Each structure stands twice: as C-alpha cells, then as structure tokens.
Amino acid sequence: MSASPEFVVDQLGRITPLARGGTATVHLVPDLTSVGNQPGPYVYKKYNDKTKQSAGPALGRGLSNFVQFRDRLPANQLKAWDERIIWPVALVRDDTGAADGILMRIIPDRFFHHFTKRNGGSNHKPREIETLFGDTETAMRKGLPDVSIVTRLQLIGAIAAAYGMMHKEGVVLGDISGRNIIYDPDPQRPAIMVVDVDSARIRGNRATFGTQPHTPNWQPPEALAASHALERAKRSVPPAPRDVQDRLHNTWSIQSVKTDVYKFGLMVVRILDFGRGCAVSRDPGKARAILRDRLGPEAQALLDASMADDPRARPVMRDWYLALQGGSAAAPKPRSRSAPTPAPEASSSLANGARRGNWEWVEGRGWNRVTPGRR
Template sequence: MGVISVRRDALGGLKPLNSGSQAILYRAPAVTLPGSDGPYVYKEYRSKVRSGIEHGIRRSLVGLIRVRSGATPAQRQRIDASSVWPVAVVEDHVGAIGLLMREIPDRFFVQVTTSSGKTFRDPAEASLYLQPEADIRARNLTPLTLHGRLYLTARLLRYVALMHELDVVIGDFSSANVLFFIHPTEQKERNSVMFVDVDSYRLGSGVPALVQGHTPDWQTPENAKRSALYKSLVAAGASANQIASARAAVDIQDKRSDVFKTAILILRLFDGGEKSLSTRHSPESMAKITKFRGKRFAATLAAALAAEPKDRPTIDVLFDDFVRQS
C-alpha cells in the first residue's frame, strides 16, 4: 500500500465535529480510501500551527502512514484495534494542512452525568476511571473491576511494545489521549484501549508533526531537570544559543520516557484514590500489583519509574514480566 495524499477540495461535504487550540475536527462521510475502513475524520491544523512548516508536517505524517502500511497484517490489525492512526495526508496549494484518520468507534464514548444531573456524550478518557469508585458511579459510569484493570494493563503494554517494535515514540502519553472501553459485565476479556492524537508520535530519530508536549502531572524526571535548566538560563541572561539549545532539549522524549509514562498510568490505574490522577507513589497500587501479578512484575514496574532513564527496563521486559506473573 502506498502513501495516500488527498486534496482538501476533494474531501466532499464535511461536518464540524470538534475544535481545539491546534486543530479543527470534521467528519468526512464522503471519503473512501483503499486499504483502510471508514468512516473517517479530517483533522485540519490551524494556520498558526502549520504556517511555514507544511513540508515538515507532510514528511512526519508520511512516515507514520508508512509505518502502518508497511506493517505485517497482524501488526496492522493491532494498530487499527488500538489507535486512530493517520491514513492519509490532506494538502492544499501550500502543502500539508491536515490528515485523515478513522473515526473513534462508538464504544469509546460514554454518556457522562454531571453533579447537576446533566448528561453529555464524551470520549471515554482514561482519566474518567482513575478516580474513586464512588465518583465513577456518580457519573453513571461502570467502575473497573480487578480483572478489568489487569486486562487493560495487558492491552496498554501490548500497544506500547508494538510501537517500540516499529521504532515509534509516543511522547505525549497521558490519560487524556488514551480512551477506555469498559464492558459492563465481562471486563476480564472485553475491555479495550484506544490511543488518539497519533500525529504527535515520533518515528525513530525524526521530528513529529506536532511538538511532543508534556501533559501536567505526566512530566518525566529528566524533563523536569531540563525545564529547570532552561528557566535558570533565561533568568541568568544566558546567550541566545544556550537558551535555544536548552529549550529544544525540553521537548525531547524517547522510548525510556514512554516506559516511565506507561508505568505511571498502570500505577494510577490500580490506585483508585482521591489523588489517582496525579500520584507518582502509591503503596496501595504496588500492594495490589504484587498480590495479583507477583513480586517480579512489581519490582520491574518500580524500576520503570526510576529517576534515571538508563535505569528503566525496556517495554518488552515490562510486558514479559507482567505476562510471566511470578
């Protein structure tokens, strides 16, 4: 399968779906593409985001599209089952302005009830389930069971392991860009995950289409150090080159930072306390993980949270020790 490029004016009728600071989302019901099943969503970057870097955006998106098209059938099936991967670049007379991706499946949306009794349909972000059970029930959502948490952990680890096998760095990994489907009665085998915002992923040593940010409360220790250095250089009136170099280092993320953020998500998944959304140290989680997955995995998970990237295991080791259960 080749890389697909589509002209903006060939998308047909578009239906506004959502908007954010970086892009506007549209349903694209008229679009059909070879090698991928719709329906599709068109993500158009705002002009302030893409201006002057259209060719860089195209290069990055083409790289990600080739990851999927060049994967084995089994890998491609796993990619499609767990992410809304870019499948085409959208261009106008200037260059790349956006991308086409599959629409998020309906099962990854929930009807959320607010404290005032109002209901609304929203993506089922992982953050909705990283809270006390009483709060989850108050929103009219299904709380996670122990088996449901274990099954989600396996799905998370399997997806990140696949990304690293394909030499892809996720980068901005948080509970906002991972969606959960929680089955109401069969969580042990039916829960699943869906990763969104894939266009911020980085291929190998390349540059992502969008900056790989750090969501608050998901910052790695090494990034915190780089941020502190950058701020100190600015305050000290360092040279422009020193400041620019330090600023660029702030955005660097790699497979070891992915491992740290994966471990953070697993830790929070098993916590269930008032501070589950931000905790980095949870004796409650580690006790549950030790009891139900064994001391070996608990120790490897603790190592994945090490302050020094070199001391963290690879995602394959983390996944293997989870499966081994000893």
C-alpha cells in the first residue's frame, strides 16, 4: 500500500486563519492547489497543544489511517463520499516530524450564510443544522430563510444517506450533534455535508483521540445511565472499587452504529419539531405525527425504534435511507413556500424601534427579543 499524503507545515505556503474552535484552528492554504486525486482549495486544521497531548503518540497513525481510508474507496464511491463528507485528505507534520493537523477540502460556498448579528453586523460562516432547531423569529432575525417541512424531510433523507454510507464502510461517527452537519436549504436542491469527522472511528481502529465524545444533550440512554451510575459510584462511602468505575466509564464512552442511530433520531426530532427550547428536546411526539402524516406509519415506527432505550431494538441507517429515498419527502400535496426572509438591515439604515417579528432594534443595543403584544 502506498504511503498516505503528508506535508510539513512549511510546504503549505501562505496560511491564513479562518476560525478557532476548542480543539483546533482552521487556516486557509491558498497556495496548495491539489493533493493526490483531490483538487483544492484546502484548509489546514491545526490541533492545539492540549488536543495533541490527549491523543498522544498515536495521533499520527490515527490521522494517516483516515487519509488511507479515503484513498482506498473505489472511484465511483469516492465521488459520492466527497459530495457528502469533508474527510481528511492529507496529514500535516510540524518541523519536528510530529503530527500537527490535517488538510481538508474547503467547505463549498453554498453551505455558508451571512448571519445577521444583534448589533446589525454580519458573520459569514457555515450554516449548521442546529439553526433548524430554533424558533422562526430568531431565524428571521439572523437572515435565515424559512425552511418548509418538505425541505426539512429532504435534508433528513440526505443525512440518512450520508450516515448510511459511512456505516456501510465501517465508520462510527460517535460525536453526532447539531454542529457537525451543515446544509443548503435551497428548496430546488437541498443538500448537507458531514463535517468534523476526525473524531469518528474506523472499523478495526481505535478512535484517533482515544475515546469518542458525547456532545451534551445528545447522549443515548445507555450513556446517560452509565454516567449517573458512575457519579453514584464515585460519591458512595467508601467509593466503588476502581474496576467498577472503569467498567461504567467504558460503558459511557463506547459508541457504535446503534448510538449513531439514536442520535440521528434526536436530530430528526429537533429538525421537525423546532422552536424555542427545542434544540435539546427528546420528545418525539410532534415529529412522529409529521412522519406518519407525510411518509406513513413505517417512518413513524422507525423513529420510535431509533429512540428505543435498548440499543438492540434500534434499526440500521439503511432502513431510514430506504424510507426517505426516491422523493418520498416530496410525497405530500404541494405546499406554497414562503419566500426567503431577507436579512435585517444593517444598523445604519434602521430606525430605533424597528420590528422584525418579536425582535426590536434598540439604538445602541442592537436586536432585542420583545414580549409578544408589547409596543
């Protein structure tokens, strides 16, 4: 097997910071035009020292495994993979030879949005799927378009296709949340991409960073139960034996296609039953009704099974894909779509007291939510 593509930081040319997160900083590398069979442009995800220390000396091997995994995909499958997933294409080492980060394709423009800030300014960044979880008034204030139930179902179908493809190839996503799916809500061709996949686990390998994390409010029931039991074990007098605590921690941390399916079920609930406070909802009631009315009782049953407490009762992602494919999300009678909501004007053109739904522009303070009925 040929070695996976690698670069030393100095070989990347110009590096321009784009975004900073809790584990890494993302940089644009405009001078790099191609890596193997993948044309640019690219970004360089440079892990911070804390992240590299937690991964330990196996970081380089883990990241190389990611790159080699993609390189082994057949050409026809690689195209479908790259259309849905931002996957590492090369390992980057520092000047000492230690693993420092990864190269990835830059996210296509269609997945970005100019978010209007409360102060009237704007922020250009990817449109994360969690923006579909919130209330319409906040979305309107941010300049986001109204997204119909039809389009939401199509986006869910696209997520199911991407996750199903990853599961088929032996990839457990693990850290699924509203921030590692981005989307384009264009009703004519809605699309998604899976991002931040470096915490995933490839079959036959350990997770690159040791364990696969659970984002708060996305834990499956078995992880929540193990977490609560571990807290009780630590607080008992005397504390539970170390082997008992280790076993509970392992139960909490182990992720599989079954935990992925549960988290996908949560995503379905939050995309379909959206509003204030719904970003952390685990109540499937409204989503069940929408699936039943739009797609039939089989789709409702899939959601029920996906959110089962017993992992063995959960379906596979292919079941979701089959239920949602073939335009099934478009099966309901045609509905009129609202025109995209324009972004609120910049502060220079707004009068004090201007209203957008339940948001009011206050000079010197920006956009503020007001109580319905207040003038």
